[in-house]
Amino acid sequence: MDRRTVLVPPSDRLSLEVLELLSNKWEPAIILTLLHHEPLRFNELESALPDISANMLTTALASLAEHGLVQRQTISDTPPQVEYELTDSGRQLKPVFSTLSTWGQDHLETPTPTAVVADCDDRLTELYGEWLAATFDVTSVNTTAELRESLVNAPELVVVDIALWDGSMYEFETYCPTTTRRMLLVGDRPDLSLAAWHCDDVLRKPIRKTELVSRAKAQLECIGQSETERDCAGTEAKLSILESIYPQSQLKAEDLTAQFYDE
Template sequence: MSPSDASDSAVLPEYLLDSVSLLSKKWHPAIVRCLADTTGYSFSDIEDRLDGVSAKVLTDALSELQAYEIIERREVSQSPLRVSYTLTERGEELNEVIASLADWGETHLAAPATERVVLVAEDNPRVNEMHTAWLEEEYTVRTASDGEETLRRLDGDVGVVVLDRRMPGPSGDDVLDWIRSQQYDIRVVMATSEDVDLDLLDMGFDDYLTKPIEKQELLSAAADLFERHQYDAQLQEYLALRAKLTLLQVEYSAERLESNDEYRRLRSRLDELEPASDDLDDVDPELFERIPVEIPS
């Protein structure tokens, strides 16, 4: 067998290994992609677009790519000296290969995106449409216009429910009880135009918004509740209970609340759940912006 025949039949021919070696260097593919579809960039242009590359590493990488005739260095002016880097024809061909590799990697190697699903349960068509439009900017949104449809549209894929408290058929209160009875890992924000009442003490919601709801208010609540999925059950219970008691303290005097047995029980439960400071290291401080840091006695 001739040397050329051996090269052709090799499982990993030398030219393939050379190509892999060239592309395996961190900044080489990045530089090629950076220069694609441009009329040329200066050294500082490339440096600005490649976050994290040092001047020395970039200089070495550009020199090596020039040696392979993948990029070309041209003097734009001599005084002051200005140079521009562009892809050669060989470089344009390599860019197509890199783009194909990127597409393949996105299809077969990238971790699947976790779909975040919000169910908007609201019987007012205008409000339902408005809340849906706001949330669709960041989430996959399902909608329901009454209690029966809400129950049909609920499953384990739903992460957050924006639940109208008063709907035809099963009410929001009934739907909330059903969600908790099924032990779904779903966070619920109750939405209502009704006055805040002490009945809330018995409800297992995670957040509570009073209509009319502002766009940023709704988006912040949804973001907070999705973030809570990362926390353990005790911290989630603590945050939900803290939000509930804070809400009631805004509406009722301390004397009125302290005369309520259920309120006192929940206050004791809140004290039991109080996390240590170390347990809050990974909690976004902004999560507490709508919940006072200290709940008064």
């Protein structure tokens, strides 16, 4: 677009140039991710934007650097490691995105996030579903087969009692999309195998409505976390549950849990 040919005052024509930059698919997503999580390494940015290719991320970062919005910092020469962060100009876009979000809330229909609630007890899935219905479009399932099928739709959140899953925790990884936030439900005294599950949060049954709802909403706020932040939060959640049951000396001696303390 040649903004000189647009019949609006020059002060407004510049806004068209800004919108042209922000209308690209990945540049605004990168800016928003860095606004919340900078600095990030290349692989952390790539993990936070699951649908982007490495080549596309490289191209988008180069474009943002060319426009003075992102800068690349070398943090290690051996091995070579770099981080990306916003420039002052890039950070000054934060109120622009906030204004757009406010406008969208007022004038656009916001899609309701989806959640899958999975438990062997259909009375509990019905109850949990009612609790979460004010925030999520909830699907309740009571078998492993139903859970596998529901995960195909990549819900924003899955709340699953691990006793329901009849395969290994590693098999669960192949069915649950990486973009889906995972809240595990466990019994009063979960086995140490809990440590091997990849999750974002853990709740011990019985659970209260306020606890489930607040923790579920917190997972929505965490969408877009870097892989490192997400792994750390999941480890802390599992360790908090296990340390309330088992002595720390035992956890440090077990192969499954000793790695938590190393991390």
